[in-house]
Amino acid sequence: MNDIPQAEGKSLAFTAASTHGLINLSDYAGKWVVLFCNPGEFNAVHRNDWISLIKYAKAFSKKDIQLIGLSTDKNASHLPWLYSNYRNAVSSLPFPIIDDRKKTISQIFDLSSSSGSSRSSNVKLFIISPDQTLVKTLSYASLGTAQMNELIKTLEGLQSSYRAYAHSINNQPTPSNPNCPVVPIVGEYILGNPVNVDPTLLDFVIYAFALIKPDGTFEAYSTRYLRELTDLKVVNPNLKVLMAIGGWGAEGFSDAALTPTSRYNFAREARRWVNEYNLDGIDLDWEYPGSSVAGIISRPQDTENFTLLITALRDVLGPDKWITVAGTGDRSYINNVEIAKIAPLINYFNLMAYDFNAGETGETAGRHQSNLYPSSLSLGNTSVDTQVQNLIAAGMPSSKIIMGLPFYARYGATSTRTFDDIRQNFLNVNGYTVRFDDVAKAPYIVGPTGNFAYSFDNPISIYYKGLYVQENCLGGLFSWQSAMDSANILAQSMSLGVRDIEALRQMLITDYSFTP
CATH class of the missing domain: 3.40.30.10 (Glutaredoxin)
Structure with missing residues (x-):
């Protein structure tokens, strides 16, 4: 023409x-x-x-x-x-x-x-x-x-x-799947002191948490730590820094979402924090809309009001700030959230793909907490893949789903240990042995008598999850949470799993005698 x-x-x-x-x-x-x-x-x-x-x-x-x-x-x-x-x-x-x-x-x-x-x-x-x-x-x-x-x-x-190259700061390779619409990203939640956070491994960090006070304003656990996270942009100017509002047992969401006035008051308060602390966006960690399982107030209208709360937040923050939602992919969550309606409003859905066995005691406590696929050691059909597919079927684009990784080990509702603790005291020492469920693509630890001791993630399971991200065009990987992996062993594996899966494979071959 x-x-x-x-x-x-x-x-x-x-x-x-x-x-x-x-x-x-x-x-x-x-x-x-x-x-x-x-x-x-x-x-x-x-x-x-x-x-x-x-x-x-x-x-x-x-x-x-x-x-x-x-x-x-x-x-x-x-x-x-x-x-x-x-x-x-x-x-x-x-x-x-x-x-x-x-x-x-x-x-x-x-x-x-x-x-x-x-x-x-x-x-x-x-x-x-x-x-x-x-x-x-x-x-x-x-x-x-x-x-x-x-x-x-x-x-x-x-x-x-x-x-x-979407990640020009580190000259990273493109993903292995040419059919994916976006390059996946990698991030961490940070609860407490961010001293061990390595911004060169990450595309985003999420400060946890700010709480909703009775008067509708927010109160952060530590504004000093929040500022220290934004200071990491000196090292990585492309780093996105978000603030998570809520968390398990955090009250105030149902009230904040209840009316147009309360929703826009919430959004304006979020904008105030974004502006004051030079943030790139907000993460909503409402656990969970329409449910009082965490001991918080809930209402039947939470389902619609959650969508309206995100709408108000997007209206006030504008199109350029990130809005992410932390949630699960199980049926009980999806039934209470309008997944297809919130999808266009948010940048990413942070899938908390862990704690599958969190409420279990007795025999079922000894099951995987973050298995990629179902197996005889999973809780029925519960798996990361199941939850991802549930979300996609409900209307969440795969490219907006970021798969969460636990940087800790769990035995049902009874015991949790940081990866630092696991690395020092449970990795084939003190009578404990690491095994790998090749069906579930998940490692676990057994005690001296062969009994199931802990479910956890290691670099090998992260490799398979990185492959899954590439093959299914997911948005990337994130972890809960940074301080549990002070040496950044899992963080490095997670970063490579998104940015250079072949480099991670070669590292596993050398360090773990890995045969994929």
């Missing part, structure tokens, strides 16, 4: 005012971006194009593609239209629209020609790769169903063929 600007291959950078506040293209590094522009006046015909894009926004979000609108109308006529249609609507505008009356951004994309030329008449769609390069430009007379489907297919083809 002769009206397509000749700007492809250009490395891009810009900052601009938008309907979602000040945005910077670099904020979306690592994601595909589609910049939409309908040059000229914001008239009735052009509004239909914007409506088509809004209608399909959820389809792009599921593929982890960021939409950005660009309005070049000299009168900024899009603003009153947006405010009248979306300001008080049930659903907010799903992507930012840049006010480009001065044509600052238009010049970058070679759209600065006179308004009478053919170049200005058609809809322009600029596809920007995760490394911030313009890779393709499309032009249509108008946008409808056929054009949107064509755009999505074009993006799927570009995603499949794209082989960039």
Whole structure:
């Protein structure tokens, strides 16, 4: 088409005012971006194009593609239209629209020609790769169903063929599965002193915890430790630092989610902490909506209110801050949470894929707590794979599921030990022996008489979980929690399991005589 600007291959950078506040293209590094522009006046015909894009926004979000609108109308006529249609609507505008009356951004994309030329008449769609390069430009007379489907297919083809380093700070390799839409990430929850946290191994850290006080404000266990985590960005500028609100037995969620006023008060309090402590987002650890199993207040309406609470949080934090949810994939959780509705609102679902045997006593205490697959030593059909598949079936995209790893060992409800303790006192010493369940892909420890002593994870099980992440296009791995692995032995395995699975395999062959 002769009206397509000749700007492809250009490395891009810009900052601009938008309907979602000040945005910077670099904020979306690592994601595909589609910049939409309908040059000229914001008239009735052009509004239909914007409506088509809004209608399909959820389809792009599921593929982890960021939409950005660009309005070049000299009168900024899009603003009153947006405010009248979306300001008080049930659903907010799903992507930012840049006010480009001065044509600052238009010049970058070679759209600065006179308004009478053919170049200005058609809809322009600029596809920007995760490394911030313009890779393709499309032009249509108008946008409808056929054009949107064509755009999505074009993006799927570009995603499949794209082989960039998403983790440029460590020059990491791309994942082994070329069909996955995103590069997986790795992170840790930190409870207590972050002294052993190695930010070069991680893409994100989550401070645990802040609690909801009776007056609706938050109180963190230690603001000093929270600041020390954000200071790690000096070592790794790409590190995302989040604050987790809640935890087991943490009260206040049902009340905070109960009314529009309480929900937006919660969201504004979260924003205050994000701004004050230079955070990249918030993790919601409500254990669990619609359930009083942890001894907290619950209500039947928690299910819907949880979705509305996340909606308020997204409205207030905007599109660029992370929102993650910590939860499980068992049926009781999924029945109380609108998985398909929260999926477009959050960045990741942190699957607590552990503690499967946490409430068990007697014979069933001696079962796996974090097995990848079911076996004779699991609690029935309970497994990481089962929970992952439950979440996907409920509407959570696999690329948003981050699999959790326990950095501790468990014997039912009776005993837990940190990996540091296990490493010093239970790994084939003091009469204890490590065994490996090859069906479940899970290690366990037996005592001197051969009785089941502890279920835990080690570098070998983490290798198999890393493979699972690659093969099933999961979002990555995270751990609970950092201080239990002070030497970062499991943290290094977890990092390699996401970033360089072959290096982890070679390490296991050398150190464990591993034969995969």
